[in-house]
Amino acid sequence: xxFTSYGFIGFLAVLFVLYYLIPKRFQWxxxxxxxxxxYTLASPKYMLYILATTxxxxxAAKYIGRLxxxxxxxxxxxxxxxxxxxxxxxxxxxxxxxxxxxxxxMLLNFGILAVAKYTNFAIANLNYMFEATGQSFQLSFWNIAxxxxxxxxxxxxxxxxxxxYRGKYEAQNHLPKFALFVxxxxxxxxxxxxxxxxxxxxxxxxxxxxxxTVKRGFQRILWGYFKKVVIADRLLVAVTTIVQAPxxxxxxxxxxxMLLYAYQLYADFTGGIDITIGIAxxxxxxxxxxxxxxxxxKNIAEYWRRWHITMGTxxxxxxxYPISVSKPMLKLSKFSRQKFGDAIGKRIPVYLATLIVWFTxxxxxxxxxxxxxxxxxxxxxxxxxxxxxxxxxxxxxKFNVQHLWYFKLFQIIRTILLMSSIRMFDTYRNVxxxxxMFGTMFTRFDISDLxxxxxxxxxxxxxxxxxxxxxxxxxxxxxxxxxxxxxRDWLSQKSPVFQYAVHYALIxxxxxxxxxxxxxDSSQFIYNQF
Amino acid sequence: MRRKYxxxxxxxxxxxxxxxxxxxxxxxxxxxxxxxGGMIETYYDEPKNxxxxxxxxxxxxxxxxxxxxxxxxxxxxxxxxxxxxLIWHSYYLMEExxxxxxxxxxxxxxxxxxxxxxxxxxxxxxxxxxMKLSMTKIRAIQASMLEEESLVEYIFPxxxxxxxxxxxxxxxxxYLIDKPDLFHNGYYMRVDVNPVTSIPRKRPLPDYxxxxxxxxxxxxxxxxxxxxxxxxxxxxxxxxxPVWYDEWDDFITEYADKxxxxxxxxxxxxxxxxxDFQTDTYDGGLHMNLAGAEKLSRYFGNILVEAFELEDHRxxxxxxxxxxxxxxxxxxxxxxxxAEIERYGHLVSWGNPREEDEEE
Numbered sequence: 001x002x003f004t005s006y007g008f009i010g011f012l013a014v015l016f017v018l019y020y021l022i023p024k025r026f027q028w029x030x031x032x033x034x035x036x037x038x039y040t041l042a043s044p045k046y047m048l049y050i051l052a053t054t055x056x057x058x059x060a061a062k063y064i065g066r067l068x069x070x071x072x073x074x075x076x077x078x079x080x081x082x083x084x085x086x087x088x089x090x091x092x093x094x095x096x097x098x099x100x101x102x103x104x105x106m107l108l109n110f111g112i113l114a115v116a117k118y119t120n121f122a123i124a125n126l127n128y129m130f131e132a133t134g135q136s137f138q139l140s141f142w143n144i145a146x147x148x149x150x151x152x153x154x155x156x157x158x159x160x161x162x163x164x165y166r167g168k169y170e171a172q173n174h175l176p177k178f179a180l181f182v183x184x185x186x187x188x189x190x191x192x193x194x195x196x197x198x199x200x201x202x203x204x205x206x207x208x209x210x211x212x213t214v215k216r217g218f219q220r221i222l223w224g225y226f227k228k229v230v231i232a233d234r235l236l237v238a239v240t241t242i243v244q245a246p247x248x249x250x251x252x253x254x255x256x257x258m259l260l261y262a263y264q265l266y267a268d269f270t271g272g273i274d275i276t277i278g279i280a281x282x283x284x285x286x287x288x289x290x291x292x293x294x295x296x297x298k299n300i301a302e303y304w305r306r307w308h309i310t311m312g313t314x315x316x317x318x319x320x321y322p323i324s325v326s327k328p329m330l331k332l333s334k335f336s337r338q339k340f341g342d343a344i345g346k347r348i349p350v351y352l353a354t355l356i357v358w359f360t361x362x363x364x365x366x367x368x369x370x371x372x373x374x375x376x377x378x379x380x381x382x383x384x385x386x387x388x389x390x391x392x393x394x395x396x397x398k399f400n401v402q403h404l405w406y407f408k409l410f411q412i413i414r415t416i417l418l419m420s421s422i423r424m425f426d427t428y429r430n431v432x433x434x435x436x437m438f439g440t441m442f443t444r445f446d447i448s449d450l451x452x453x454x455x456x457x458x459x460x461x462x463x464x465x466x467x468x469x470x471x472x473x474x475x476x477x478x479x480x481x482x483x484x485x486x487x488r489d490w491l492s493q494k495s496p497v498f499q500y501a502v503h504y505a506l507i508x509x510x511x512x513x514x515x516x517x518x519x520x521d522s523s524q525f526i527y528n529q530f
Numbered sequence: 531m532r533r534k535y536x537x538x539x540x541x542x543x544x545x546x547x548x549x550x551x552x553x554x555x556x557x558x559x560x561x562x563x564x565x566x567g568g569m570i571e572t573y574y575d576e577p578k579n580x581x582x583x584x585x586x587x588x589x590x591x592x593x594x595x596x597x598x599x600x601x602x603x604x605x606x607x608x609x610x611x612x613x614x615x616l617i618w619h620s621y622y623l624m625e626e627x628x629x630x631x632x633x634x635x636x637x638x639x640x641x642x643x644x645x646x647x648x649x650x651x652x653x654x655x656x657x658x659x660x661m662k663l664s665m666t667k668i669r670a671i672q673a674s675m676l677e678e679e680s681l682v683e684y685i686f687p688x689x690x691x692x693x694x695x696x697x698x699x700x701x702x703x704x705y706l707i708d709k710p711d712l713f714h715n716g717y718y719m720r721v722d723v724n725p726v727t728s729i730p731r732k733r734p735l736p737d738y739x740x741x742x743x744x745x746x747x748x749x750x751x752x753x754x755x756x757x758x759x760x761x762x763x764x765x766x767x768x769x770x771x772p773v774w775y776d777e778w779d780d781f782i783t784e785y786a787d788k789x790x791x792x793x794x795x796x797x798x799x800x801x802x803x804x805x806d807f808q809t810d811t812y813d814g815g816l817h818m819n820l821a822g823a824e825k826l827s828r829y830f831g832n833i834l835v836e837a838f839e840l841e842d843h844r845x846x847x848x849x850x851x852x853x854x855x856x857x858x859x860x861x862x863x864x865x866x867x868x869a870e871i872e873r874y875g876h877l878v879s880w881g882n883p884r885e886e887d888e889e890e
Contacts, residue, residue, distance in 0.1 A: 006680055006682040006683075461696060463695070463696040496537050500537075500541050500544075503541075504544075504545065504548070507545065508548065508552070511549075511552070511688070511689075511692055512552065512692050512695050513692075513695065514692065516689075517680075517683060517689060517690055517692065517693060518651060518678055518679060518680070518683065518690065
C-alpha cells in the first residue's frame with residue numbers, strides 16, 4: 001500500500017479515529033494490528049520474514065538481558081566472597097555466552113537480509129566470473145522477493161540487540177510490544193531507523209487526543225505529501241526520460257538530469273520522512289528527525305551528518321566504532337605507526353574503517369555494483385577532504401573569506417554539485433555508463449542544446465517548470481526558516497488568516513498540481529527500494 | 531475558544547466551497563468538440579413521465595429523434611445514450627431510470643453485447659460522470675472500472691481532472707455553472723451529409739457467442755423490466771458500421787423469443803424504412819443524420835404504437851406546452867446547422883474549424 005494511494009489515506013483515517021475512540025490501554029495494540037494489516041496488504045508472505053526477525057531478536061535480547069541482570073545479582077549477592085579476579089572471570093564467562101547469542105542472532109537476521117537481497121547479485125557476479133574464465137557453467141537466478149522495509153527493520157532490530165548486549169538499556173519483556181517497535185507501519189517504508197530507547201518513550205504510552213499535537217502531525221503530513229506528490233513525482237518522468245535514453249540525452253542534459261535527480265530525491269525522501277514523522281506524531285509517537293537541511297551543507301562530511309541522519313548514526317555506532325576499536329584494527333594501527341610513522345600510521349586504520357563503512361552503506365542501498373561504487377566514492381571524497389584540511393586551513397588563514405555570504409554560497413553549491421555527481425551512480429545504475437555520461441558533461445556540453453533539442457521533450461511542460469521553480473523557492477525559504485527553528489512554531493505565531501492562507505495554499509497546490517491519479521504512474525518512494 | 535471554533539468552521543466551509551468551485555471548473559464541459567459526454571446529466575432536468583426510454587450507445591442517441599416521435603405519434607420519449615455505452619452502463623442507467631419513473635417501454639440497442647470487458651476510461655467517464663451520485667452509480671462504477679481506475683476518483687472527479695490545470699479553455703469558465711443546451715431529449719442532431727462509400731467486410735470471427743459478463747447484464751435488464759412491469763424492446767440500429775454478424779442476430783432473435791421480448795433488426799429493414807445511405811448519414815454509415823433519424827423514428831414509432839398501444843399526448847395541453855418548446859428549440863438548431871453549412875460548407879458547431887480558422 002503506497003503512502004500516496006487513496007487506500008492508505010483511508011486506512012490512516014480509520015486507524016486515527018479508532019485510536020482516539022478506544023480505551024487508551026489498547027492504543028498500542030491497535031497500532032500493532034494496524035502495522036500488521038499494512039504489512040500483510042503489501043504481501044502476506046513478507047510477514048514470515050518480519051516475524052522471524054521479531055521473534056529471534058526478542059528472545060535473544062531477552063536472554064542476553066537476563067544474563068546481565070543475573071550477573072549483577074550474582075555479583076551483588078557474593079560481593080563479599082568473590083575476589084576481583086573471580087568477578088572478572090565470571091563477567092567474562094557471561095559476556096562470552098552473551099556474545100554467542102548476539103553473533104548468532106545477528107548472523108541469522110543479517111543472513112535473512114543477505115539471502116533476500118543479495119543472492120541474485122552474488123549469482124550474477126559468479127556467472128560473470130564463470131564466463132570470464134571460459135566456463136560454460138551458469139547458475140540460475142532465484143525467484144526471491146525482497147520483503148518491504150527489510151533493510152530498515154533489520155537494522156533497527158539489530159541496533160536494539162546490540163544496545164541490550166552493551167547494557168545501554170534493559171530488554172523489552174513483552175513480545176507484542178517489541179513486535180510493534182519492529183513493525184510500526186509509518187517507518188516500515190523508508191525509515192527512519194529508530195532507536196528503542198528513543199521510540200519506546202512514546203510508543204507504548206497512553207495518548208489523549210491533543211488538538212495541537214494532532215494538528216502539527218497533520219501539518220507535517222501535508223508538507224510531506226506536497227514535496228512527494230507535487231515535486232518528486234512531477235520530476236520522476238523527466239529524470240526517467242533522461243536516464244533511460246543516454247544516447248539521446250548527453251552533455252548538458254546529463255547535467256540537467258543530475259540536478260533534477262538531486263531535487264527529486266530530496267523531495268521524495270524528505271517528503272516521505274515528513275509523512276512518516278507526521279503520522280507518528282498524529283498517534284502521539286515521536287520519531288527521530290532524519291534530515292537537517294542537508295543541501296545547506298558546506299562539505300560532504302557535514303552533508304552526511306545532515307542527510308539520512310539515522311542511517312549515518314547507525315553505521316557510526318554499530319559499525320565504524322566497533323571496527324575502529326577491534327583487535328585487528330588496533331594491531332593494524334600499531335603496525336602502520338611503526339612502519340610509516342605517526343602521521344601516516346594513525347590515518348590508515350581510520351581510513352580503512354571509513355572505506356569499510358561506506359562500502360557497507362553502498363551495499364545496504366542496493367545489491368549492485370553501482371551502489372558499492374557510489375558508497376566508496378563517498379568514502380574517498382571524505383578521506384580526500386580530510387587530507388585537504390591543512391590546505392583549507394592555510395587558505396582560510398590567508399584569505400579569511402569564511403564569513404562572507406558568497407563564499408558560503410559557493411561552498412553550498414560545490415557540495416550539492418559534488419554529491420549530485422556521485423549520485424549519478426544511483427541514477428544510471430551502471431558503473432561504466434555513469435563514468436561515460438559524466439564525461440559527456442564536459443566533452444559534449446553545449447548549452448544551446450537546451451533550446452535546439454527541445455527542453456520540453458522529456459515530459460515537462462512550461463507549466464511544470466514554473467511549478468518546480470516556485471516550489472524550489474518555497475523549499476529554500478522553508479529550509480532557511482528551519483535553520484532558525486521550527487517552521488510550525490513560526491507559523492503558529494502568525495495571524496489566523498495567514499495560517500489559513502498557508503494551509504489552503506498547500507492543500508490546493510497538492511490537490512491541483514499534484515502528480516497523482518490515472519495520468520501518472522504513481523511512484524513508490526525511492527528509499528523503499530533500499 | 532468560541533472564536534477558535536468560529537475560525538475553524540469558517541476555514542472548513544471556505545475550503546469545501548473552494549473545492550466545489552475547483553471541481554466545477556476542472557470537470558470537462560463537453561460544450562464543443564466532443565459533446566457526447568454531456569448527454570447523461572441532461573436527463574435529471576426532465577419531467578419524469580416518459581412513455582419510452584431509449585438506452586444505449588451512439589446507435590440510439592444519433593439515430594432516434596424524440597421530437598419526431600412526439601410530432602408524429604404524441605410519444606414522450608428520452609434517450610439515455612452515451613458514447614460507446616457498454617451493457618453494464620446501460621443496465622445501471624436502466625436501474626436508475628426505473629427509480630425515477632416507470633415508462634411503458636424501454637428500448638435497448640444490442641450492439642454493445644459484443645463487449646464483454648471494460649474498454650476505455652474516456653467512455654466510462656462519458657457515461658458515469660454525468661450520473662447523479664447514488665448506490666446505483668457506485669455499482670455502475672465498480673462494474674465499469676479498468677484496473678488503473680479508482681472509485682474515489684469517480685466519486686470526487688476533481689481528483690481525476692485536476693491535471694487539466696494547464697489545459698483549461700474559455701468553455702471551462704463560460705460553463706462553470708450552466709451548460710449549453712445541445713441535445714433534444716438525448717438526441718444528438720446532425721444535419722450534414724457524408725455518404726457511405728464502402729461496405730465493411732465481415733471478417734470471420736473464431737467465436738460468435740457473446741461474453742458471459744455481457745449476457746449476465748442483458749439477463750439483468752430483462753429481470754429489471756419484468757420486476758417493474760416495463761416492456762423491454764431489443765433493437766439493432768440501421769447503421770453500416772460497425773459490423774453486425776448474422777450469427778449475433780440469430781442468437782438475439784432466439785434469446786428474445788425465449789424471453790418473450792420484441793426484437794427488431796432495423797438494419798435489415800433499412801430499405802423498408804426508406805433509408806438512403808447516400809443522403810441519410812453524416813459520417814459514412816456510422817450514424818444517421820437528421821433525415822435518417824427522422825425516417826427511422828417515424829418507422830419505429832409506428833411499431834411502438836401498434837405493439838404497445840402508447841397514448842397520444844398531443845391533446846394534453848400541459849404536455850403539449852412542454853413539447854412545443856422542445857420542438858421550437860429543435861427547429862432552431864436545424865436552422866442554425868443549415869445556416870452554418872450554407873456559410874462554411876460544413877458544420878462548425880461540433881468542433882469543426884471555420885474556414886477562416888483553417889486559413890490561419
